[in-house]
Amino acid sequence: MTPLSDSDIRNALASLPSWNLSGNAMQRVFEFSDFVHAMEFVNLVAEQAEEANHHPDITISYSRVTLSLTSHDAGGLTKRDFAMARKISSLSGKAAA
Numbered sequence: 001m002t003p004l005s006d007s008d009i010r011n012a013l014a015s016l017p018s019w020n021l022s023g024n025a026m027q028r029v030f031e032f033s034d035f036v037h038a039m040e041f042v043n044l045v046a047e048q049a050e051e052a053n054h055h056p057d058i059t060i061s062y063s064r065v066t067l068s069l070t071s072h073d074a075g076g077l078t079k080r081d082f083a084m085a086r087k088i089s090s091l092s093g094k095a096a097a
Helices: 006-014 035-052 079-091
Strands: 020-022 025-031 057-061 064-069
Touching: 006 020, 025 079, 035 057, 035 064, 035 079, 064 079
Parallel strands: none
Antiparallel strands: 020 025, 025 064, 057 064
């Protein structure tokens, strides 16, 4: 997979509210009402990540989940990262916030 250009990254991020560029990765913070709902969300993300064979870095701090995506093998962001971000964004409402 080829890394996207800076212009392509900016355009793709514009279609993904709340995702931001963080170095060579894209990142989003999700807030939930409590730890249990945060973990439900993380488990949903894990299922999708396994299916896509593309795994985000995950940081959990009680009810706050931070996800970071990058394609390490490509050395930056690719279309694959944005496809995974769209899947993850669609899951956020499935874990009761």
